[in-house]
Amino acid sequence: LSTSVEGLFAAGEVAGGLHGANRLASNSLLEAIVMTHRALLSALEETSGRKENETEVPLWRAKGLENLIEHVSLKADREALQSIMSDDVGLVRRDERLQRAKRKISHIAEEIDRIWRRSKPTRKLVELRNMSIVSSLVVNAAISRRENVGLHYNLDLNHIDKP
Structure with missing residues (x-):
């Protein structure tokens, strides 16, 4: 489905939600497939006859950056993020656990940012940075x-009264 950003289309789960907010991934799989197909058809229709953008994209500048040799910390940070999100930000939540998760994620994000600023990006580093964001x-x-x-x-x- 088209969005308010020219040339950007929504596909999959983000374009779904036809059955409400209470659907889990496997329940909405067919819906995601249908919405992705519709997005594809819309994109093809909107872009047919267009010329490709000839703008040159500059290469990545890695001057002054070092190769990332140590991947152990990336693995540990990835596992920590997964654990935090699973344990403290799961389906059933508490305010205190959410605040705790926020502090822990902030600390991990700072560490990832330190590595990011001095290292040439690798797939694992980019994925970890995206996960933290x-x-x-x-x-x-x-x-x-x-x-x-x-x-x-x-x-x-639970204690909040509805109007």
């Missing part, structure tokens, strides 16, 4: 949500 966004969104909607449930919001 997405983890931070998810935690901040969960903290700012003050009502239980769909599948994600905050036990600390």
Whole structure:
């Protein structure tokens, strides 16, 4: 499906949600396939007859950066992020655990940023950096949500009376 950004199309789960917020991945798989097919058809229709953009993209500048030799810390940080997101930011949440996750993710993100600034990017480093950014966004969104909607449930919001 087309978005408000020219040339950007939404596909898969992000374009779905036809069955509401309470669907898990396997339940929405067919929906994701249908929405992806529709996005493909829209993209083909919108881009047919267009010339390719001839703009030259500059090569990555790696001057002054060192090769990333040590991958052990990347693996440990990846596993830590996965554990934090699973244990503290899962389906059933508490405010205190979300705040704890935010602090821990912030610390890991700072470490990743230190490595990022001095190293030539590798696939593993880029993926880890993206994971830390997405983890931070998810935690901040969960903290700012003050009502239980769909599948994600905050036990600390039970006491809030609905108008």
